[in-house]
Amino acid sequence: MTTLKQGDLIKDKNGVAYKVMEVLGQIFFISFSDNFNACRFHQTEEQLKNDGYTWDTPAWEPELEKDYYYITTTGRSDRQAWKNDTIDNDRKNYLGIYQTKELAEAALLEIRRKLGK
Numbered sequence: 001m002t003t004l005k006q007g008d009l010i011k012d013k014n015g016v017a018y019k020v021m022e023v024l025g026q027i028f029f030i031s032f033s034d035n036f037n038a039c040r041f042h043q044t045e046e047q048l049k050n051d052g053y054t055w056d057t058p059a060w061e062p063e064l065e066k067d068y069y070y071i072t073t074t075g076r077s078d079r080q081a082w083k084n085d086t087i088d089n090d091r092k093n094y095l096g097i098y099q100t101k102e103l104a105e106a107a108l109l110e111i112r113r114k115l116g117k
Contacts (some may be wrong), residue, residue: 003045003055003057004020004023004028004045004048004055005020005023006020006021006022006023007019007020008020008055009055010030010048010053010054010055011053011054011055012033012051012052012053013052013053016033017033018030018031018032018033018036018040018053019031019036021036021037021039022039026044026045027042027043027044028042028043028044028045028048029041029042030042030043030048059092059096060097060099061082061084061092061097062082062097062099063082064082064083064084065081065082065083066081066082067079067080067081067082068080068081068082068088068097068098068099069097069098069099069100069101069103069104070091070092070095070096070097070098070104071095071096071104071107071108071111075108075112076108077098077101077104077105077108079101095107095111
């Protein structure tokens, strides 16, 4: 199973970032480092790994209509059903989403600790 998807960033051995422009079956089309809109090369995931490219493991994302927890802008945790819409993705990209209320509250405590509150 592949871990890469369109839009992901990969890095070469020197830490230079490239974007996965498109995925066609098991082939990944990779951008230039200075132009994410132009294709530089294409390879399989195995070839990318063998050539020393790295990428972050995808973050957890709930299935559609399954609950997730997040930290609100008022500093509390809340629950919502995942719709994979703009609001859900904004929450995921802002302070993260969590599988359980306990994980969200632990993250909130860590944020408060870092802010000295």
